[in-house]
Amino acid sequence: MAKLKLLAIIWMVLVAMLAGVLYTPMPEGLEDPFGATVFMAGYKVAMSFPLVVREFLGQGRFLDNLEAIQDPILGEGDRSPITSWFGGLNVTRATIEGVPVIVYKHWDADDDKLRPGLIYFHGGGWTLASADTYDWTVYELALATGAVAINVNYRNAPQHPFPAAFDDVVSVTRHILRHGKQFGIDVSRVGVAGDSAGGNLAAATALHLSKKFPDLPALKYQALLCSFIQGLTFHLPSHIDNAETLPSLYTKTVTAFTSLYLGLGGRNGEFHGSMFLENRHVSPEFRTKSKFAKYVDVQNLPEKYRTAKNAAPTAKESHNETVFQRIKSVLVDPRFSPLMADDLTNLPAAIVVVQKYDVLRDDGLLYAKRLRDSGVETVLHEGKGFHDDQMKILPDLLRSKTGLKAFKNVCEFILRKTKSN
Ligand SMILES: *[C@@H]1O[C@H](CO)[C@@H](O)[C@H](O)[C@H]1NC(C)=O
Ligand SMILES: *[C@@H]1O[C@H](CO)[C@@H](O)[C@H](O)[C@H]1NC(C)=O
Helix, strand or coil, X not given: CHHHHHHHHHHHHHHHHHHHHHCCCCCCCXXXXXXXXXXXXXXXXXXHHHHHHHHHCCXXXXXXXXXXXXXXXXXXXXXXXXXXXXXXXXXXXXXXXXXXEEEEEEHHHHCCCCEEEEEXXXXXXXXXXXXXXXXXXXXXXXXXXXXXXXXXXXXXXXXXXXXXXXHHHHHHHHHHHHHHHHHCEEEEEEEEXXXXXXXXXXXXXXXXXXXXXXXXXXXXXXEEECCCCCCCCCCCHHHHHCCCCCCCCCHHHHHHHHHHHCCCCCCCHHHHHHHHHCCCCCCHHHHHXXXXXXXXXXXXXXXXXXXXXXXXXXXXXXXXXXXXXXXXXXXXXXXXXXXXXXXXXXXXXXXXXXXXXXXXXXXXXXXXXXXXXXXXXXXXXXXXXXXXXXXXXXXXXXXXXXXXXXXXXXXHHHHHHHCCC
């Protein structure tokens, strides 16, 4: 009986979700609305399903349930990663400096031939997803770039707030730069890549290693896909205009994730999230008059993006001084906000992927401009897609054209930067 009831509930949820999926509104101007619809359908079923079910069963609201679905479907464990059955690459689990990783090696990797190394940090707001969720993505990246790939399962918030995730990805990267040979990696051809929160970790790692560990072999590149680059303001035009463009990433989701990563009340993401959404996490003086203000000045954006079309969320109260004092130093800490670093010179070559309809678009545009102005070789890939158009967690047929273009461009860039001489 209990089973039948559960099936009935699952069926009802599926039907309700199907209706929801059909009604995903797409912004005008999106390059591939059909691809986006298909992607969103898959995304909702795979990623939101456990949250929706828990909410439906009355087990709390969306954000309260984050902890419960750390590994939504592809939970990790001792089993072999899914792609180890695909062939083509030898996919195994390992632990580097205490951090679990998945390693993707080409069949010849046991020979003396060393290959480039690609260290990938998955997205998920520092809170969701795992290396297993991105197993297919990193498998495809390793195949397309000929690199030995390391897919890092860093610790997630809220159980492990900042700087846990950062510390994990930095230890793994340092280890690879020292002992990469054991993995068949040529340590002079290693790069970091990531999307969304993972792009934040990749940018922060590239910056940290080049400034603090000049004795290590330099990273060859940083691939930053639709990345979070700063937390000083959530009122950049892309935050405002794309706030609710597509359900894959709302601005209010970014702010909730941010508050969880910063260790502000694990089960109270929504309270602090809305404070960030209204920019009440920072004093207005600090945001507009400190030496950091210039880094988020809209004048540094391309002219077409300088003015938001919609109005910013207005705050009924003034900023929360208690919260501001608590997070002030982290907000401008380059390990969290790479855009706040004083010096961006001598960093690894970068490819920065932004999508027009992504809330994080302006973070990427501001960072790409500063990197260029600091003399760093920077490729800006500007697509007409949405936040998740950078990834490749689905087979080609189900991907949007926009996502495939970005993926191809990133792979070409990596190949170019890691060619052996
Ligand atoms: C795959 O990797 C495992 C662990 O590194 C190793 O024992 C095995 O020989 C590899 N298999 C092939 C076919 O390279
Ligand atoms: C500021 O935020 C804290 C939670 O971090 C809350 O307890 C406090 O009431 C808030 N203060 C004001 C004035 O809203």
